[in-house]
Amino acid sequence: MPRAIVAEHSGGPEVLQVREVDQPRPGPGEVLIRIAAAGVNFVDVYHREARYPTRFPFTPGSEAAGTVVAAGPGVQFREGDRVASGEAKKTYAEYAILPAEKAVAVPDGVDDRTAAALLLQGFTAHYLCTSTFPVGPEHTVLLHAGAGGVGLLLTQLLKARGARVITTAGSDEKVALSRAAGADEVLHYDGFADHVRELTGQHGVNVVFDGVGKDTFDDSLGSLAVRGMLVLFGAASGPVPPVDPQRLAAAGSVFLTRPTLNSYLRDARERQWRAGELFDAVQAGRLSVRIGRTYPLAEAAQAHEDLQARRTTGKVLLLP
Secondary structure (H helix, E strand, O other), X not given: OXXXXXXXXXXXXXXXXEEEOOOOOOXXXXXXXXXXXXXXXXXXHHXXXXXXXXXXXXXXXXXXXXXXEEEOOOOOOOOOOEEEEOOOOOOOXXXXXXXXXXXXXXXXXXXXXXXXXXXXXXXXXXXXXXXXXXXXXXXXXXXXXXXXXXXXXXXXXXHHXXXXXXXXXXXXXXXXXXXXOOOOEEEOOOOHHHHHHHHOOOOOEEEEEEOOOOOOHHHHHHXXXXXXXXXXXOOOOXXXXXXXXXXXXXXXXXXXXXXXXXXXXXXXXXXXXXXXXXXXXXXXXXXXXXXXXXXXXXXXXXXXXXXXXXXXXXXXXXXX
């Protein structure tokens, strides 16, 4: 029988256990894939902890790449096609069902691990700098966790759009990785708002992309220029407490938004546009995807523990 990771209830990483499960079967509009690699993301942690609404028993995972082994009626994919998705379910497994409309074909020039490592964080990086705040050469950006999976991809996309990029990182190793991705300045977290002011002649940055959350939120607001935008897209350090809107006025009539991926993948056209630009950039050598750590499927708990402890850089993958 195929194996999957199952959490019987919410809790710490230790609740992630390997179980034998029934082989899933695709229905209309679905494909069954044999998973080559599955992405590990903070959203999986939030579900495991029931920080997001979750029904247990639960198999985490929304991102994977692999090969189609069966297709339901009304599907354009065929057995043997290589596909990937950042919008699947239960991908911490050897096999998974994908909605065909939320799967994209993997080009021949992109291997399975790269495809699995790219989509969810790549989609996020893409919508942040093209749609949430369309970044251009006239902008200075502060990006937290510059050596993380989203951070490394987003830095490269921001530099391709001509922006000045300031990042934060939590260790000397991560500082070096962020610089290698193209960051103009890399700061440690302590006192970063003051350093940002110094680097910008006291003006502040046009936009802050903040996936850290509680620990950085206040100083992120303090780093913004007048009428700047704080884009809060994650909560690696915990959720931000409720915010008094008057704080936005005091910070310089700034904007605050909390985007989610679903709002930026509204239809097949938008999904294919974003995936196409990402895959094209990888194939052309303009976008490098760093796979920082890989773990066997059975070590999903260790992958979560390392991710939460910020011991990882780049993308974390599970290999069934």
